[in-house]
Amino acid sequence: MPNMIVCVKQIADPEAPPGSFKVDEAAKQVLPAAGVSQVVSPFDEQAVEAALRIKDAQGGKITVLSLGKNFVMDVIKKPLSMGADEMILLQDPAFEGSDSHTTAYALAMAIKKVGEYDLIFCGRQAADWDAGQVGSGIAEILGIPAITPAKNVELVNGNVKVERVVTDGYEVIEASTPLLIMVSNELGEPRYPKLKGIMAAAKKEVPTWNAQDIGADAAKLGAGGARAKVHKLFIPVKEGKCEIIEGENPEDAAVNLALKLRER
Amino acid sequence: MTLELLGGGRKLADKLGEELSVVLMGVSLGDLGKEAIAFGADKAYIVDDALLKDYQTDAYVAVMEKVVKQVSPSILLFGTTSMGRDLAPRLAFRLDTAVSMDCVELDIDPDSKLLLQTRPVYGGNARAVYICENTRPQMAAVRAKALDPLERDDARKGEVTSIEAGLDPSIIRTKVVDTVKEEVTGIKLEDADIIVTGGRGIGGAEGFQELEPLAKALGAAIGATRPPCDNGWVPASLQVGLTGKIVSPTLYIAVALSGSSQHIAGCSGSKNIVAINKDPEANIFKEARFGVVGDYKKVLPAFTEKVKELLG
Numbered sequence: 001m002p003n004m005i006v007c008v009k010q011i012a013d014p015e016a017p018p019g020s021f022k023v024d025e026a027a028k029q030v031l032p033a034a035g036v037s038q039v040v041s042p043f044d045e046q047a048v049e050a051a052l053r054i055k056d057a058q059g060g061k062i063t064v065l066s067l068g069k070n071f072v073m074d075v076i077k078k079p080l081s082m083g084a085d086e087m088i089l090l091q092d093p094a095f096e097g098s099d100s101h102t103t104a105y106a107l108a109m110a111i112k113k114v115g116e117y118d119l120i121f122c123g124r125q126a127a128d129w130d131a132g133q134v135g136s137g138i139a140e141i142l143g144i145p146a147i148t149p150a151k152n153v154e155l156v157n158g159n160v161k162v163e164r165v166v167t168d169g170y171e172v173i174e175a176s177t178p179l180l181i182m183v184s185n186e187l188g189e190p191r192y193p194k195l196k197g198i199m200a201a202a203k204k205e206v207p208t209w210n211a212q213d214i215g216a217d218a219a220k221l222g223a224g225g226a227r228a229k230v231h232k233l234f235i236p237v238k239e240g241k242c243e244i245i246e247g248e249n250p251e252d253a254a255v256n257l258a259l260k261l262r263e264r
Numbered sequence: 265m266t267l268e269l270l271g272g273g274r275k276l277a278d279k280l281g282e283e284l285s286v287v288l289m290g291v292s293l294g295d296l297g298k299e300a301i302a303f304g305a306d307k308a309y310i311v312d313d314a315l316l317k318d319y320q321t322d323a324y325v326a327v328m329e330k331v332v333k334q335v336s337p338s339i340l341l342f343g344t345t346s347m348g349r350d351l352a353p354r355l356a357f358r359l360d361t362a363v364s365m366d367c368v369e370l371d372i373d374p375d376s377k378l379l380l381q382t383r384p385v386y387g388g389n390a391r392a393v394y395i396c397e398n399t400r401p402q403m404a405a406v407r408a409k410a411l412d413p414l415e416r417d418d419a420r421k422g423e424v425t426s427i428e429a430g431l432d433p434s435i436i437r438t439k440v441v442d443t444v445k446e447e448v449t450g451i452k453l454e455d456a457d458i459i460v461t462g463g464r465g466i467g468g469a470e471g472f473q474e475l476e477p478l479a480k481a482l483g484a485a486i487g488a489t490r491p492p493c494d495n496g497w498v499p500a501s502l503q504v505g506l507t508g509k510i511v512s513p514t515l516y517i518a519v520a521l522s523g524s525s526q527h528i529a530g531c532s533g534s535k536n537i538v539a540i541n542k543d544p545e546a547n548i549f550k551e552a553r554f555g556v557v558g559d560y561k562k563v564l565p566a567f568t569e570k571v572k573e574l575l576g
Binding site: 014015017018019021023028030099100101104124125127128129130131132133136137139140141144145146147148149151161163164165166167168169170171172173174175176184185186188189226227228229230231232233234235236238241242243244245247249250251252253254255257258259260261262264 | 440
């Protein structure tokens with residue numbers, strides 16, 4: 001039965017109204033918006049779902065890793081309530097200021113410590129910084145192949161069959177394990193946790209590992225190990241001059257819209 | 265995409281006073297090297313090998329690693345294509361350097377001479393300009409239509425060099441066993457001058473059929489936001505947005521979609537956005553040039569009839 005690892009990230013809800021989004025241009029940081037809740041990054045939830053579908057079909061164990069800070073336990077434990085078996089959090093001031101390189105390095109070191117794995121799942125990109133490369137990086141560090149972006153994953157007689165999204169359809173790719181898969185939204189909606197799962201997850205002990213626990217080289221972590229640097233961060237200016245076409249009723253407004261477009 | 269990279273790369277190379285080279289990988293590449301020179305390259309490196317017929321990560325990364333070590337470029341550009349999304353990050357990690365994916369703008373910093381890599385972050389809510397100070401090459405994958413190709417000039421001179429792939433087939437750990445095309449009838453999104461896009465508010469697959477008469481009357485392509493694709497109402501290949509297609513038609517008719525940032529990231533290049541939504545507070549009205557507040561089920565048939573009449 002396959003040993004599976006899923007990497008997830010806790011982020012501010014990307015579905016929050018764009019108007020609530022603010023940045024500190026001088027500090028090159030995103031400011032926490034009032035009233036915007038934390039969620040598991042949607043693509044990462046789909047990565048959990050991909051692993052759960054394999055577990056549904058043939059069993060196996062799912063261990064979830066998450067690197068971050070200010071974890072909201074009810075939020076980050078969602079993969080457990082969906083049906084994952086174990087969860088480990090990676091938290092250390094040494095991880096702060098990470099880029100894709102240092103994040104992938106820390107996660108790869110943690111995966112090595114977890115030990116045996118057949119399949120590793122990540123989201124195609126975290127829905128905050130949208131970098132889209134941590135999965136590829138983990139695979140490169142571990143020396144295993146990766147496939148991205150995936151919309152379906154099956155394990156057939158120990159071999160992995162992945163549908164990879166391409167411009168006008170998909171490719172069917174076969175590979176052996178161990179393999180890393182970056183999951184895309186085309187996989188479909190992740191399952192809702194059941195009450196029983198939520199209660200079990202609430203009771204579940206979740207260990208936290210720091211840089212020393214995973215045997216990480218401090219020079220390869222955080223801002224010091226980062227390869228990419230944010231030079232500028234800003235919110236693009238929108239013109240925002242929508243002309244609302246009125247009418248006596250919706251049908252009338254529609255006719256007026258057609259006439260307006262005709263004018264142009 | 266390669267032509268766009270050549271056009272954009274040419275501008276950067278000229279600002280730096282450096283050469284622009286292109287790497288062409290594949291099988292039976294013929295005169296593509298000369299073609300690339302006509303579109304702006306100074307040098308073309310051709311890697312022609314049967315193992316490069318289909319894109320396979322391990323083969324392409326190994327070849328690019330070899331070429332980069334031989335050529336030592338200061339900057340390495342890719343397209344954010346199905347291939348680039350996979351190849352660029354993997355190669356960046358192998359070369360121990362950074363890459364910025366999905367860039368919408370590239371420039372050279374006049375002082376530091378570093379590559380300024382601008383990309384949308386937070387689903388398009390913000391833009392970040394990245395730099396890579398200490399490692400080389402500086403790598404960026406660029407979104408389609410962000411860079412302009414040059415006019416073809418067959419008088420341009422350049423040098424075409426072959427590089428041996430030197431691939432050991434045993435390094436290739438994945439195998440493409442099938443390619444499935446999800447054919448869309450009618451006009452392709454990327455080519456369309458007019459697009460009619462439906463969102464979550466359309467409510468289901470049947471609702472999308474109601475967009476068809478309008479699309480047909482206008483000669484438009486049909487698009488969708490992420491939820492209709494993820495819910496299986498329409499094929500995933502219709503998705504417009506950050507993780508779908510990036511489009512820039514003359515007219516973009518947004519029907520029953522809220523206008524989330526990740527969707528706007530895919531259509532903000534449209535010349536005119538027209539929004540039909542029953543929620544006057546919907547974000548799409550901040551993006552649109554014209555809007556109608558109302559239930560699409562009422563607005564759309566009347567709009568379609570009037571359009572037919574005006575065009576008829």
